[in-house]
Structures are given as structure tokens and as C-alpha cells.
Amino acid sequence: MSEIVLYDYWRSSASYRVRIALGLLDLPYRTVPVDLLAGSHKIGEHLVRNPQGLVPALEIDGVMMTQSVSIIEYLDETRPGQGLLPTETLARQRVRALSHAIAMDTHPVCNLGVVRHVMDIAEAHGDDADAARQEWMAKYIGSGLAGFEAMLAGDGTNGDFCHGDRPSMADICLIPQLYNARRWNVRFSHLPRICAIEQRCNAIAAFANAHPDQCPR
Template sequence: MSRSEPGIGPAGGRVILHDYWRSSASYRVRIALELKRVAYERVPVDLVAGAQRSADHLALNPQGLVPALEIDGKVLTQSLAIIEYLDDTRPLPALLPADPAARSHVRAVALAIACDIHPVSNLRVLSRIEALAGAEARAAWNRENIAAGLEAVEKLLRYPGYTGAFCHGSTPGMADCALIPQLYNAERWGVEYRHLPRVSTIAGNCAKLPEFQAAAPERSSAGPGDT
């Protein structure tokens, strides 16, 4: 829950996030909402129990995924699209830089995580691998995928003007919203990343910020749908 008046966003009206506490995509949006100071209510969607396939949830998100964000009289899906909407409608603090080349690079880092690492490590894929080849194959697949993906992200972060604080510049943005949930998953699966200097520096800097602390899965677990 945001630290502002519960459930009321700066543009007015209730803001409701349908999410699962350990979902990387949901975690990204929680970070963005906290950074934007948008207060929101949470409706847990228990992915393990299959609540994402319920008729009510499919009416919000036909893909049967989380998150889904009710805001400004709309229902938004896909985490990075939601973050860009928040940046377009609530410009400060900016989550994307003004310079076109820098914006492209920040998007590239975020997409490398959200579209290349995350999709082949999500619950649907891992459950299928376990069904076909067993729990050990599931774990090996996930660790190898996350480790290789983070190595590539480290290299992507080596661009001119990198300050060492966040993925771009001296304030967190969309790429940081994507990176921190992926590092949470890395830790869950025992994937080491502290040998990656830029990734490690960013992780440490984000960990100090109350917005990232408030969005963390353990802080966001509440109720029977968050077990």
C-alpha cells in the first residue's frame, strides 16, 4: 500500500492493483506506483491456486496474467505498458529520461529483463518443465536462464554516462523497476549476481529507498491469496 491516502491516486478515483505478491511483473508495477506516490488498493490473485483463470480475473485481463491495474477509469495490463502510462499521466518523478537515445536504452534494459529473462522463468513454463523432466530440471533451467540474463544486463548497463547510482542517472526509473524484481528471483533460486559490479551497485542503492522497501514481496503479502 502506498504511503498516501489509501486507494486514491493523484488524478482522483480509486486505484486498484490486481497482483500476486511474488509476481515479478506485479512487483515492477508496485515499485512504479510507490515512486509516483500513487496510493492504491491491492486485490491478491493467487497464481498457485489458479485464480488468474477465474471468470472475474479474465474479464479484467483476458490473458489470465497479473498485474491488472484499475486507474483513471481504465483497466491496464502488461507491466511495462502500465509503467509508461504512469509516466505519461503523472510525469514526476520521471521514470524515463527525456533524451530519445537514453529512453531507448532504458527501455532496452527493461525489455531484456521483462521479455527475455522473465517469460521463460515464469510459473507456467517452470511447471511445464517440471512435468516433463522433474524438479531438478526445473531448477537448473531457471538458474541458468537467470544467470545468463543478468550477465547480459550487466553488459547493457555499460553505456556512456553511466553514473553508478541506478540503471540510468541519479534517480531510479523503469529499468530499475524491472531489475530489482529479477534480482529478488535470483536470490530465491540461489543465483549469484554480486560479481556483477553495476547490477550490485544498483541493487544496493535501490534497497536504501523506502519506495522499493514498500513494494517488496514480503511487505506486499497479505491475505489468503498471498501464500
């Protein structure tokens, strides 16, 4: 089997998701850091890997892959056993819906490029750019997590994790967003299901080892 290579930025939520998935599947990989703050994701070499100029990019099975949720689904389909998505159709839909609530609704409006634009607009209007960023993060991360909590409570199928009694793609998407919430001082202690799930995930090596503090920079 060829070497798996992850082109990664330590604080990227999307990269964090893929690190967790690789860990849950016990797939060894090599990390190549891509410094977003230095603009390394926008230069020619990385654009060959990911034409969007984003991270992650994952080299696996002789192919370069992008988009974290799509990568996780590929890993689930080609490395069966862990069950990153359930096998039953309605259960898979629920896990996808929870995952998309974070990865497609909450995270995209809080990523580096969007928030930089928010700060630029604030500065252009003579406002405090840092305060504008904080307000933006509080609004969109806070409302996103509140909606996620409501989704968890919605159909009574929960076990110890977002769906059932082992972590799925939904948990893989949630935990990086909680890291971002803490980074921007967004409270979620009033969301008991999320807090309980986070505690259980933190006790699993694949989640702990994927934490940004454990990553090369």
C-alpha cells in the first residue's frame, strides 16, 4: 500500500476532521504542513493538489483528494470496520445531516477568508476589526452549535455519541468546531448533549492525537 500523505494546517477544522478519521481507522500517514497564515495554500505547488487553494488535501490510493466530508465518506467506503457512517439508510441520512450542519453551514462562514473580509469591512468603516471578528464568531458559531444541539435532541436516537454508541462522521465534524468555539470564547456549556459527547470523544486516542496542539506547524 502506498504512503498516505495529508497536506494539513494545524488549526484547520477541515484538516482536523480528516486527522480524526485517519486515527479512528488506524491508518498511518505523513503530514506535510501548509501554512495558511503565510499564504502557502495559494501558491502554485499547493494549487496543483487542491485547485480551490484550501486544506486538506489527502494523497491516498494513488489519488489526491480534497473536501474533508467527501474524504471521510471515501475512507468509510474503502476501509470498512469502524463505521464512520451507519449502514442503515435513514441513520446515514441523520449522520450526514448532523455533519453538514457543521461542515456546510457553521464552519464555512467562520473560516479564515470570510473572517478576514469581515475585518476588512469593519476597518474600512472605522470600526474595531477585532471586535467585529469576535461578534461574528459568537453569532455564527453560537447559533450553529445551538441548532446542532436541537438536532441531537430531535428524534431520540442518540446513544453516547451524536448517533449511537460509537463516534461517527458527525462527531468528527463536531469536535473541531468546539475547538474553534473555545478559541473564540464562544460559550456552549448550556448545551448538555454536546458537552457530554465532547467529553466522551476526548477520551478516545484518535480524537486526542488529532488535536491541533499535537500537530506539526
